[in-house]
């Protein structure tokens with residue numbers, strides 16, 4: 017039995033009318049809350065995610081404190097990679113570092129497969145705990161997209177320009193497509209298990225794919241994304257796409273069998289729709305503005321809401337994740353503002 021009361025987010029994701037604009041924030045869990053910071057003093061990210069009770073608490077905290085319309089599972093896009101034999105460590109102040117990077121076809125062939133029940137039972141247990149007992153809003157499951165995962169696997173860690181990744185993609189295209197095959201298989205299996213456990217929507221983070229031009233996206237990425245979304249579509253849950261600095265790819269995403277186009281702060285929602293986006297949209301307050309005075313935040317949020325609400329199928333979010341130094345009170349106030357302002361406009 018899946019317990020849930022507030023389905024505003026799910027209806028907006030399907031393009032339906034809602035009484036208020038639903039809101040959640042990328043990286044809402046595990047950033048600025050003092051309760052989370054105290055936990056993080058004791059445990060690493062992976063240690064938290066391996067403890068379902070604790071991980072569920074961290075996931076639910078922002079929903080309780082901010083009154084958001086959806087929860088996103090606390091874990092990383094790197095979480096499924098150890099199952100494939102990728103040796104990943106999250107280094108403080110750096111990010112994910114991989115000690116056995118992909119350099120050849122042979123490295124790709126060595127990658128294993130994921131069996132979610134065996135490899136990441138704690139992820140499924142956390143989802144069950146949240147969705148069967150604790151949450152009154154939908155839980156968003158997620159995965160990193162193959163390009164973004166491959167960028168870490170090839171570079172060996174975070175990168176500015178993705179030079180090695182792009183060179184590998186062009187010079188070793190057979191190995192590249194073999195890697196995309198493995199990562200898309202993994203993504204489909206992993207995401208389906210999250211849905212089976214109770215996730216009610218899925219966001220695919222292709223955070224760094226904006227580094228590619230449109231032609232390369234069409235050749236090297238789009239067929240893989242098409243395969244993933246086509247397979248996930250059978251599950252009948254809303255599918256959301258997101259990437260940073262990827263406005264030039266927005267129409268490519270729109271072509272894919274998905275429900276919601278996530279926008280960062282670079283492209284106004286009005287312009288995205290003028291380009292031909294008719295699907296639901298999610299976004300797109302610049303997360304940096306959360307460090308500005310409230311008057312600045314409110315004015316910008318209003319402007320974004322006015323554009324978003326011009327059509328049904330709109331979800332308020334940031335253009336990327338919450339920064340660690342944002343005051344939780346600001347997020348609480350922003351959620352209340354989005355709810356109140358949108359409810360007053362939509363009831364007219």
Ligand SMILES: Cc1c2[nH]c(c1CCC(=O)O)Cc1[nH]c(c(CCC(=O)O)c1C)Cc1[nH]c(c(CCC(=O)O)c1C)Cc1[nH]c(c(C)c1CCC(=O)O)C2
Nearest residue numbers: 042043044046061088090091092093106111112221223337
């Ligand atoms: C860049 C990076 C990654 N992973 C990590 C980094 C560097 C540090 C950082 O940014 O916090 C490591 C990481 N990831 C996460 C943590 C714990 C929380 C924290 O201290 O920030 C840590 C230390 C949670 C997470 N990491 C992620 C989530 C889920 C997404 C969400 O909550 O919206 C969480 C809880 C997802 C993630 N993880 C990564 C990407 C590209 C994404 C997609 C979203 C994005 O573009 O920011 C890779």
